Amino acid sequence: MQVFNAFMKVLRTRIGVGMIWVVVFLIVCAAAVATHDDPSEQFSASKVKIAIIDEDNSDISKGITDYFEKNHTFSHLKNDKDIILDALYYDQVNYVLTIKKGCEEKLLAGESEDIFSSYHVHDTYSSVLADNIINEYTSTLRAYLTGGEDKISAIEKTDAALSKEVSVTALSFDSKDKSGSSEGYFYFQYLPYVLLSVMIVTLCPVLLKLNSSEIKKRTACSCITARSQTMQVIIASAVYVTAIWLIFMIAGIFLGGGMYSGRMWYAVLNSFIFLIITAGIAILISSFSPSETAVNVIANILGLGMSFICGIFVPQSMLGSGILSAARFLPAYWYIKVNDILSGDSLEKFSQARIFQYMGIELLFAVAIFFVILVLSPRSSRTG
Amino acid sequence: MFLHNLKYEILQSLRVKDVLVWLIIFPIVLGTFFKIVFTDLWDKTVVFDTVPVAVVETSEDKIFHSVIDEIESSDSPLLKVTYTDKDKAMKLLEDKKITGIIFIENGEKSLTVASESGTNETIVKSFLEQYMVQEKIITDTVKNDPAKLNEVISVLGDRSSYVENIPLTEGDPDPYTSYFYNLIAMVGLFGSITGLHIVINNQANLSPIGARRNCSPTPKLVSILAALIGSFIVQAICVIISVSYIAFVLKVDFGARLPLVYVSGIIGGITGVSMGFFVGSFGNMSEGIKVGISMAFSMISCFLSGLMVGNMKAILAEKAPWVNEINPAALISDSFYCLDVYSDYDRYIRKSVTLLIICAAFILTGSLLTRRKKYASV
Numbered sequence: 192m193q194v195f196n197a198f199m200k201v202l203r204t205r206i207g208v209g210m211i212w213v214v215v216f217l218i219v220c221a222a223a224v225a226t227h228d229d230p231s232e233q234f235s236a237s238k239v240k241i242a243i244i245d246e247d248n249s250d251i252s253k254g255i256t257d258y259f260e261k262n263h264t265f266s267h268l269k270n271d272k273d274i275i276l277d278a279l280y281y282d283q284v285n286y287v288l289t290i291k292k293g294c295e296e297k298l299l300a301g302e303s304e305d306i307f308s309s310y311h312v313h314d315t316y317s318s319v320l321a322d323n324i325i326n327e328y329t330s331t332l333r334a335y336l337t338g339g340e341d342k343i344s345a346i347e348k349t350d351a352a353l354s355k356e357v358s359v360t361a362l363s364f365d366s367k368d369k370s371g372s373s374e375g376y377f378y379f380q381y382l383p384y385v386l387l388s389v390m391i392v393t394l395c396p397v398l399l400k401l402n403s404s405e406i407k408k409r410t411a412c413s414c415i416t417a418r419s420q421t422m423q424v425i426i427a428s429a430v431y432v433t434a435i436w437l438i439f440m441i442a443g444i445f446l447g448g449g450m451y452s453g454r455m456w457y458a459v460l461n462s463f464i465f466l467i468i469t470a471g472i473a474i475l476i477s478s479f480s481p482s483e484t485a486v487n488v489i490a491n492i493l494g495l496g497m498s499f500i501c502g503i504f505v506p507q508s509m510l511g512s513g514i515l516s517a518a519r520f521l522p523a524y525w526y527i528k529v530n531d532i533l534s535g536d537s538l539e540k541f542s543q544a545r546i547f548q549y550m551g552i553e554l555l556f557a558v559a560i561f562f563v564i565l566v567l568s569p570r571s572s573r574t575g
Numbered sequence: 576m577f578l579h580n581l582k583y584e585i586l587q588s589l590r591v592k593d594v595l596v597w598l599i600i601f602p603i604v605l606g607t608f609f610k611i612v613f614t615d616l617w618d619k620t621v622v623f624d625t626v627p628v629a630v631v632e633t634s635e636d637k638i639f640h641s642v643i644d645e646i647e648s649s650d651s652p653l654l655k656v657t658y659t660d661k662d663k664a665m666k667l668l669e670d671k672k673i674t675g676i677i678f679i680e681n682g683e684k685s686l687t688v689a690s691e692s693g694t695n696e697t698i699v700k701s702f703l704e705q706y707m708v709q710e711k712i713i714t715d716t717v718k719n720d721p722a723k724l725n726e727v728i729s730v731l732g733d734r735s736s737y738v739e740n741i742p743l744t745e746g747d748p749d750p751y752t753s754y755f756y757n758l759i760a761m762v763g764l765f766g767s768i769t770g771l772h773i774v775i776n777n778q779a780n781l782s783p784i785g786a787r788r789n790c791s792p793t794p795k796l797v798s799i800l801a802a803l804i805g806s807f808i809v810q811a812i813c814v815i816i817s818v819s820y821i822a823f824v825l826k827v828d829f830g831a832r833l834p835l836v837y838v839s840g841i842i843g844g845i846t847g848v849s850m851g852f853f854v855g856s857f858g859n860m861s862e863g864i865k866v867g868i869s870m871a872f873s874m875i876s877c878f879l880s881g882l883m884v885g886n887m888k889a890i891l892a893e894k895a896p897w898v899n900e901i902n903p904a905a906l907i908s909d910s911f912y913c914l915d916v917y918s919d920y921d922r923y924i925r926k927s928v929t930l931l932i933i934c935a936a937f938i939l940t941g942s943l944l945t946r947r948k949k950y951a952s953v
Contacts, residue, residue, distance in 0.1 A: 208867040215871040219878050226890045276917065282889035288738070307738045312916075322738055323701075329737045331708055334730045338716040338723050352711045357703045358685040362668070384883070392870075396863060481593055483863060484768050487870045488597035491761075492604050495882070499605075499612050504883055511615025535689075538671050 194401075194410060194420050198427035201400045209393035213435060216385040217442055220378060224446050227377045239321040242268040242275075242284045249295035251332070254346035256290075258328060262354065279312045286311045286321040298333065299342065328353060375447030376534035379458045382439065383465050383523045384498040389435060390469040391476060391490035394428060398477035399486070421565060425474070432470045436463065454533050457546055461529045464553045468522045471560035478567050502527045506536065522556040525549045576793055577801050584805030587776070587784075594768060595813070602762045602817035606755065610825045613751035626695045627655045627672065629664040632679040639679065642706065653702060675699045752915070755827050756908035757882040762817045763843025763907055764873035766810035770851025771865055773802040774941070779950040781862060789950060799942065803852065810844035830915035835923070839914065842930050843907035847873070849937035850903070856944035873904070880904035906930050 241263050245252045259265050268278055268287060278284045287310040294306040307325060311318040331352055335345035400406070401424065410420060440459060444450055451459055476489060498504045500514055501523035507515065508531075518524040529549045531537035539545060589595065630643070643656050657664075657673065664676045668687070674695040675688040684703055688696045709731055716727045777799060779786040788798055818840045821827050829836045854869040879902050881887040888905055891898045899905045906926050913923040 205863065208863045211864070211867045211871055215875060218875065219883070222878070222887075223884055226884060226887065280912070280916070281892035282886065283893070303733075303735075303737055305739070308741050309738045310741055322736060322740075325738050326736055327705065327708070330731060330733065331712060333733075334712045334727045335715075337730050338712070338727045339720045348715065352708045355704075355707060355711070357700060357707060359700060360685065360687045362687060362689055392867070481597075482591075484591075484866055485593045485597045487768070487866060488594070488601050488765065491874070492597075492601050495605055496608050498883070499608050504885075505612060510612065514612055514615055540669070540671055 192423070193413065193415065194423035195427045197406065197410075198397065198401060198424060198431075201397050201406075202427075202431060205393075205397050205400070208396065209435075212389050212392045213438060216389050217439075220381055220385055220439075220442070221446055223381050224374050224378050227374060238263045239286055239317045239324065240264045240266070240282075240284045241321055242266050242278065242287045244268065244270045244287065244289045246270075246292045247290045247294040250342055251295040251298060251346060252290040254332075254350065255325075255328060258350055258353065259288075263324075275310055279310065285317040288321070288325060295342075298329075298336065301333075301337070303329065303333065372448040373534065375443070375449075375451075375455055376458065376530060376536075378443050378447040379462060379530050380503060380527065380534075382443075382462050383469075383501075383526050384494050384503050385439070386436070386462070386466055387469045387472065387497065387523075388490045388494035390432060390466075390473040391493065392487055393435065394432065394470060394473040395477045395481075395486045395490075396483050397431070398424065398428070398474060399480060399483060402477065402480055418565070425561070425564075428470055428474060432466060436466045454541075458530060458533050461526060461533075461546075461550060461553075464550050464557070465522065465526045467557045468553060468560060471557055471564065474564050475560055475567075478564060497521055497523045500524075502531075507531060508536070508538070522553050525552045525556075529553075577797050580793065580798050580801030581805050584802045585808060588769060588772075588805060588809040591772070595809070598762065598765055598768075598813050599816055601765070602758055603820050605758055606817070606821050606825055606827075609751070609754050609758065610827070613754065625652050625655050626674050626698050627657070628699055629657045629659050629667055629673050629676045630679065631659065631661050631664050631676055634679065634681050636679050636682060638710070639684075639706070653698065677703065751885075752827060752829075753881060753885070753888075753908060753912065755821050755825075756911040757877055757880050757904060759814065759817055759821065759840050759911070760843055760880060760904040760907035761873065761877045761882060763810070763814055763840060763845075764847040764850065764876060764904060765870075766806070766813070766844045766847025767851030767854065767869035767873055768866065769806045769810050770803075770848035770853075771855040771862075771869055773799065773806055773848075773852055774855030774945060775862055775865075777802065777945065778948065780859075786950075789948075795946060799945065803848070803938065806848045806852075807845050810848050811841045814840040814844040828915075829911065832914045835914050836911060839907065839910040839923075839927065842910075842927055842934075843903075846903050846907070846930050846934050846937075849934040849941070853937040853941040853944075856941040876902055876904040880908050900929065901933070903930065903933060906933075 241259055242265070243256050243259060245256060256265075266278075266284055268274055268284070270289075275287050279287065289308045289310075291306055291308060297303070297306055306329075309318075309322070309325075311321070328349060332345055332349045335348050336342075340348060415423075440462070447455075472493070476486065481489060500510075501507075501518045501521050502510055502515075503523060507524075507527055510518070515524070528537065528539075529546055532539050532541055532546060532549075535541075643654065646653055647656060657667070659667070661676075661678075664673070667673045668676055668689055671689065675686050677699070678685045678687065684707065686700055686703055688699075712727065712731065713724070716724050775781045776784045777788055777795075779789040791798075815837060818829075818837055822829055822833060822836070850872065851869050854865055854872070857865075860868075878884070879887055879891060879898060882904070888899055888908075891905075899909070906929055910923055910926040910930070913926060917923065
């Protein structure tokens, strides 16, 4: 138990730095969860944030403005390029429509050239949607005008036709055992990034100190075998790492909206398996004895890199097939796959066998990493 | 004396190889990842896939059929339709083989989707709504003035866009470019590690070099100034390498004013170094804790600027706009954005001046904290 005790002794002097990181990542998690949009609202997200500059001031331009005011998020803006730019940049509006002077006259005369112009920063889903809505409105209005309606009734009918929504039923197939809020799963989606970074920045410094030549030489001349030393380090790390994991699990109860229940426990188990992997990665990094400062940068590269490629920051469904096939070789990919199935974001249906299969793959990563650590350990003890 | 100190400061920074190497590797690796991920992402969000749906009819709707047939036979069809009965359709939906079920009962159409919904569901919904609008226009016309039906149909068939998009900006900002801006901001702020070493190398109780410096007759002002300028230079080199890699190898478009992009990046690096200098001067904590604090601060700063959650800055602009005005990472990435988007320099200058004020404040406070430190014994 000597190595184990030494670990705990070093840990006591380093726990301050470790806790800074735990707090930082809790803040990051809390902020990410707090600003997360509920995906179930996405379906009603066919609303655009639009501002209209009305140069025409006619019945038709008022009709258009009224329509957007009623059905979309509407804001008034001054016709000043700087104000428009700022509003677009800070996402107060996605789209600014200018109804040009003479719009009504042209439409009544059956023309459709040069009636609207728009500003938007880049082609996003919402700007394309806004384009579509305006085209749809104009084409409906034109159709009614062509059909012989007068101006006022054409506007009214257009409004009525476009405001009619198709009735949508959203079914939930697995409601009986699905539990956990979307915030809860979102918290777990962010967790691999946080766990990986926290493990590297909190565990590596302790291990590096333990690997420092004085302590290492002292242990090397004892009768403890190299393998036993490594095992003791692994067990001590396990205790430390589990304690940190528990902090995050308890925080998860508060941030994710309530005590875990039902399927949420799979997410908890999944994060525990991932924890083993991250601890392994941290031990592996420290066996190459980088400087303490370099550890911080390495943690960022691994944490951010894996997060972008494996679908933590950007949903897997949005990633291209090329990246996804590369991501298969990283454990976080399988973690996110499990989390997506649990939260219902995946194209795969929930099945226990599938979940355990993916968790099994994660465990294989863990085994592989620890195997490498054990292979490396005798070599490093000789060179000490 | 100053130049002598400066020379050794730079030499010494270059000898802390592992940190330097990681500082350079960091933007190269992450930048490459960003490039791969976002290039693909762009294709995915703009090019829509065909959406599979099922249609369940209790009464046959010939017009709807012919519209669907026409859609399916196009080159890149919007929908892929399976006609089936209710039970089979439900099974397909449950197995996530289809996005939704369109029910047609006595001419009325309704849509059933699975619980969590997204883009594909919206596509089906808006298709149905568009169909219903056109259906209504046609039936209205048939009622009022059937003679005009052909004219009306040709107006409806006119799929040209009525809106002329006016480009707002000088450059063409890709929505994902802000990730690269934030990445450079992070490289700049990581300069805090270099800044931290200035103080550590000047404190006799923290490093042997600090002890050597404290017993030399060089005034502190000279040695610290030399150290600061040396670190600025080293950090500037790191930033220049990152910006060059991102601009020339990854070919990320920074707009037409690339030299000023370098200037902004370097200002970012100087901010990072000054911040590290300030944190290092503060209190008697160990090196580990100080590194932890400055790295943690850089990370939170970049998080708030949108490195991990892309729309973070917009959320803050709505809820706490002052954060964006003082957050170093946000200021750095905003100044890149201003260069790309605005033709005038007002905002760019405001952002840069704010950053320089922050630097000055850090350096001034740092210097006040480090002065007059005397060691009776180490």
